[in-house]
Amino acid sequence: MIDGDGKITVLPGVADLAQVRAWLDARPKPSR
């Protein structure tokens, strides 16, 4: 998972998609 500022978070093995959802929730939403 790569933040807008380039920071990388690695989820090894089979990803816990709940973590991906939580990561998305914590990110600013893209402008449309």
Place this chain on the structure above:
Amino acid sequence: MAIGPDGRVFAAWLDKRNVAPAGAANRPYPGAALAYAWSNDGTSFGKTSIALDNTCECCRLGIAFAGPGRPVIAFRNIFEGSIRDHAVVTFKDATTPGPLRRVSVDDWKLEACPHHGPSLAIAPDGSYHVAWFTDGKARKGLFYARADSADSAFGPPRAVSSPGRQPARPYLLADGRALHLVWKEFDGIKAQGAVAGLARRRPWLERGANCRRDRRRLGSSAVGRPCRARLSLVADQGPGLSPDPAGGPAMRLSILPVLLLSLASICGAEAAGPLPFERGSWEKLRASHAGQPTVVHFWGLTCGPCLVELPHWGKLVADRRDLKLVLIAADPLPQEQERVSATLAAAGLANSESWSFTDRFYERLRYEIDPAWAGELRVP
């Protein structure tokens, strides 16, 4: 597959036949089964049998013989807690697998595919020799260990090269009194075949430095005096080692030309097929997503857990329109683009940005993404 001392052909492979029945019975079935069959005439095989269940489902097997009709298989097993460490099974006779003997406790917990298999050699004195890669908690890198006999425990693992050189793809060869070990290294610029001769009674090996060659020079023949085996290297596989039929001190190196394909524009991210992932693609991909939170998912057709996981990503993409997902098929094999596309489509990911390794110098691709990534799927 290997030809035994009695001339019979032994085949062993990873087999998924027990997965569906386990699923139907609501029983978990991690990994695959270790299956085998014999051919007495070299033209057809007899019935196939399962030696044991729950082995790692993608790592290459190592085969040697403890005697006529007594094959030995080295493989990556799945131990309790999804620990993917190596083990050896010695057959008591042609159809009776013996007990599992663990080679080392590396403690590599991974619910995915390491894509690194072991190599096994049995010397004329009956000693067992195994080389393997691990990224476990206990140790990381390429290692070698020996056991004095079919019944004795393996000794302490000894490191081969250093992890920073990405040592991988070991092959062992017991050839009379000599024991050879060859492996691949990658330093971020070039891949090398490295060779060592192992002294039986001494604690460690002597590296045959004169057998090393720059990747770009592997096309020409090379001679390494200490080596008494033929070595072949190809760009998309690890090295293979076989006895020199002439028995002479010759080493032959050859390499297939690197397949270079033209760079594709990343503007076609919504196209049906995966984009070719080549040298420089990672930087292009990062640049095209700069400033946008992005999830990059590495997967592969040869990675069983990845295939199970893909539909869940498809659901997530459908649920979360704010998710910018990039999929990279990173199998260390020539990619079947149609299968990549069909697999993604079946998982509901047809419209996601998709890339696929096409440069067969895959160590370099991995290095560009993460110098510490040794090829397991998914990325550690």
